Amino acid sequence: MLHLDLDAFFAAVEQRDKPSLRGRPVVVGGVGGRGVVATASYEARAFGARSAMSTAEARRRCPSGTAFLGGRFAAYRATSDVVMALLRELSPLVEPASLDEAYVDLAADGAHDLSVEGVTEIGRRLKARIAEATGGVTGSVGIGTSKLMAKIGSDLQKPDGLVVVPPGAELDVLHPLPVTRLGGVGPATAERLHQIGVTTVGELAARSLADLVALAGKAHGAGLHALARAEDDRAVVADRGVKSVSHEETFERDLTDLDVLGREIDSMAARVGERLRTSAFSGRTVTLKLRRYDFTTLTRSQTLPQATDDSRTIAAIARRLLTEAGTQGGLRLLGVGVSGLSVYAQGDLFAEDLLLPGAAEPLPDVVSVVDAPEEPAPAAELPAERRWWPGQDVRHEELGPGWVWGRGLGRVTVRFEGPLTPPGPVRTLAADDPLLQAADPPDWRTTGVLIDPV
DNA sequence: TCTGGGGTCCTAGGACCC
DNA sequence: TCTGGGGTCCTAGGACCC
Numbered sequence: 001m002l003h004l005d006l007d008a009f010f011a012a013v014e015q016r017d018k019p020s021l022r023g024r025p026v027v028v029g030g031v032g033g034r035g036v037v038a039t040a041s042y043e044a045r046a047f048g049a050r051s052a053m054s055t056a057e058a059r060r061r062c063p064s065g066t067a068f069l070g071g072r073f074a075a076y077r078a079t080s081d082v083v084m085a086l087l088r089e090l091s092p093l094v095e096p097a098s099l100d101e102a103y104v105d106l107a108a109d110g111a112h113d114l115s116v117e118g119v120t121e122i123g124r125r126l127k128a129r130i131a132e133a134t135g136g137v138t139g140s141v142g143i144g145t146s147k148l149m150a151k152i153g154s155d156l157q158k159p160d161g162l163v164v165v166p167p168g169a170e171l172d173v174l175h176p177l178p179v180t181r182l183g184g185v186g187p188a189t190a191e192r193l194h195q196i197g198v199t200t201v202g203e204l205a206a207r208s209l210a211d212l213v214a215l216a217g218k219a220h221g222a223g224l225h226a227l228a229r230a231e232d233d234r235a236v237v238a239d240r241g242v243k244s245v246s247h248e249e250t251f252e253r254d255l256t257d258l259d260v261l262g263r264e265i266d267s268m269a270a271r272v273g274e275r276l277r278t279s280a281f282s283g284r285t286v287t288l289k290l291r292r293y294d295f296t297t298l299t300r301s302q303t304l305p306q307a308t309d310d311s312r313t314i315a316a317i318a319r320r321l322l323t324e325a326g327t328q329g330g331l332r333l334l335g336v337g338v339s340g341l342s343v344y345a346q347g348d349l350f351a352e353d354l355l356l357p358g359a360a361e362p363l364p365d366v367v368s369v370v371d372a373p374e375e376p377a378p379a380a381e382l383p384a385e386r387r388w389w390p391g392q393d394v395r396h397e398e399l400g401p402g403w404v405w406g407r408g409l410g411r412v413t414v415r416f417e418g419p420l421t422p423p424g425p426v427r428t429l430a431a432d433d434p435l436l437q438a439a440d441p442p443d444w445r446t447t448g449v450l451i452d453p454v
Numbered sequence: 455t456c457t458g459g460g461g462t463c464c465t466a467g468g469a470c471c472c
Numbered sequence: 473t474c475t476g477g478g479g480t481c482c483t484a485g486g487a488c489c490c
Contacts, residue, residue, distance in 0.1 A: 029458075030458055030459090032455095032458095033455050034455080034456085034457075034458075035458065036456095036457070036458045036459090037458090038458075038459090038490090051490085052457085052458085052490095053457090054455080054456055054457060054458095055455090055458095056455040056456070056457095057455090057456075057457095059455085060455095097489085097490075098460095098461095098489080098490045099490085100490075101490070183488085183489075184487085184488065184489085185488090186487060186488050186489080187487090187488090188486085188487060188488085189487075189488085217464070217465070218464085218465090219463080219464060219465090220463095220464075220487085240462090242461090243461080243462070243463095244460095244461070244462085245460095245461095246459090246460070246461080247459085247460085248458085248459060248460080249458090249459085250457095250458060250459085285482085285483095287483095295456090295457070297485090297486095298484080298485080299483085299484065299485075300483085300484085301482085301483060301484080302482095302483090303481085303482060303483085332457095333458090333459095335459085337461095
């Protein structure tokens with residue numbers, strides 16, 4: 001089993017595409033007042049910035065000149081796709097765990113020499129190919145006899161690591177580690193284990209199955225009991241089906257007004273419905289998530305008699321659930337989700353229906369019971385400077401491609417450079433400059449500036 | 455300037471059915 | 473006339489992962 005974990009992935013893609021940020025601290029995540037860090041580059045980690053930390057805290061810790069960027073998920077996706085394709089050349093059994101992580105079953109097709117020397121060479125070549133194909137993004141590789149050991153291995157020598165755990169060495173590697181290194185042991189479980197005197201995997205392995213089930217529940221307890229003994233027969237599953245589709249948003253300020261919140265629901269439902277339709281899914285259960293001013297979080301859901309992918313239906317149900325839940329004290333977050341998914345099935349009996357416009361129209365008996373608005377409201381028109389966000393790809397008709405460094409006071413600051421250029425110059429422009437446009441991510445294999453801005 | 459956004463899995467109680 | 477047992481579905485919440 002091989003596990004790959006790309007190093008500080010989002011930040012690495014930013015440093016690849018933005019030459020002026022190479023070697024400098026970069027933090028990717030929410031850039032608003034309530035944002036949190038998704039990824040900190042190793043330079044930023046040296047100052048104490050960490051994933052899941054509030055961006056405000058990361059700003060306090062990092063020196064001025066640190067780049068705080070919103071995410072460019074299309075760019076991360078494109079690079080991730082390149083890496084996953086390389087993994088699929090190794091084996092048909094590849095399980096992406098996220099954009100930057102995947103498991104590979106090297107034994108799937110008998111094509112590899114699985115000796116320690118053999119898999120070490122596979123890991124070495126893979127890392128080199130990834131760096132070459134991605135324009136320098138590095139990854140850490142772990143290889144072992146199970147998913148557990150492969151994942152543990154990839155974590156042991158970050159960044160740019162390669163660790164092979166030979167068969168038979170599992171417990172020697174595992175038992176000295178803190179229990180928090182096991183997948184599934186988060187803060188709550190770690191605290192409970194600590195209270196019974198368990199901090200290392202070795203100490204966990206000394207506990208009985210009955211003790212662990214009493215502590216963590218049936219499934220989780222049995223899982224801990226097995227993992228502590230390096231007993232792990234989990235298979236690599238190449239295609240885990242999607243179970244739900246959702247969209248949520250934390251507001252810059254708590255919101256109370258039902259009309260305002262209703263429009264937020266409409267736009268979130270529109271996104272969810274669109275994603276369902278493009279993936280040809282529909283779902284029966286609509287869930288509204290809300291987080292109050294005091295961070296208490298709750299969900300309310302309703303299951304329909306038939307599956308829907310219609311934004312107005314989703315919105316109408318979510319709006320009613322919100323009315324029932326109330327907005328007292330203000331809400332900091334709303335989310336809209338659909339689960340209980342099935343492949344859209346209305347056309348099954350008459351397959352040609354799928355080709356007809358309107359085949360995916362909402363089911364009349366569902367729509368009739370709800371107070372559906374005509375159209376989900378489009379996002380409100382933003383003031384000029386709000387169109388820009390730090391890290392965003394842009395193109396200026398005269399100055400060429402670049403990216404947004406900052407914004408404010410009706411102006412936007414852009415650095416004009418691309419993945420293949422030297423660090424480029426900075427210009428401050430009017431936020432409503434008609435020559436400045438949002439752009440697609442640059443291609444790291446081909447993109448420089450087309451017009452010399454100097 | 456406390457605490458994102460996308461998910462998965464598990465548990466538990468009540469309704470309901472046979 | 474002292475009240476089963478198993479199974480499924482729905483709802484809600486919580487832990488966890490990246």
